[in-house]
Amino acid sequence: MFERYCEAARRTLFFARFETSQLGGVAIETEHVLLGLLRDKKGLTRTIFTRAQLTYADVHREIEAHGAGERVSTSVEIPFSTETKRVLQYAAEEADLLHHAHIGTEHLLLGVLREERSAAASILTRHGLTLERTRESVGALLNEGVKPSWDRESATTDSHDEIDIIKGQIQQLARRADVRPHDLVNRILGDLDELRRFLK
Incomplete structure (x- = not known):
């Protein structure tokens, strides 16, 4: 089932892991997934967040506080x-x-909203993003021609910049954990294998 995840959704989970480490968490929580989603700069999910005036900086400050x-x-x-x-x-x-x-990221967003008692769902609800309203928005935006996260053209845009960001974050995490970047990448890949087994 993990093969179904588009590149943008996989990046979201990578960034969620990074946010967890940055914020001192011991597990990847829904709020970290939300921060990962908010890093997406294009596509349908970004449109939903923009319309709700929900920004990465605001949510990060709230979670950090x-x-x-x-x-x-x-x-x-x-x-x-x-x-x-x-x-x-x-x-x-x-x-x-x-x-x-x-x-895609759209489905991850809906998944977060279905976990109604989670910290991330509470933040989204305070900004007017309920499950039913967001489902309607996803359908409407797709009908308007807004590109979903799994669209090849939108997923590959600025990929070189994103790869550079990911490389920098891996190096920063490796320094903090006092491990080689290569070992950290192997650990991340191992976590993805674990996730793949869980989703089967």
Whole structure:
């Protein structure tokens, strides 16, 4: 099932892991997934966030303030929380409901909203993004011709810049955890294998 994730959705999960480390978390929570989603600069999900006036900077400040005083994690082994695992299952279900072959950031967003009691869903709801309203927005935007995250053209735009960002973040995480970047990349790939097994 993990093969269904488009490049933008995979990047979201990578950035969620990075945000967890930066914020001192011990597991990848729904709010970290939300921050990963908010890093997406183009496409349907970005349009939804823009219309809701929801920005990465504002959400990051809110989460950081809520978690003030936590020690920054240096671990390279960061698991998905139980809530986040459910979000990933919900994302697959949302893709199926929409008859979409790929799982994209749109489906991850809907998955987060289905985990109603999560911190991320609370933030989204405060900005007027309910599950039903967001489902309607996804459908309407697709009908308007807004490109989904799995669209090849939108997914490859600025890919070189994004790769440079990811490389820099891997180097920063490796320094913090006192490991070689190569070892950290292997650990990340191992985590993706674990996620793949979970989703089967």
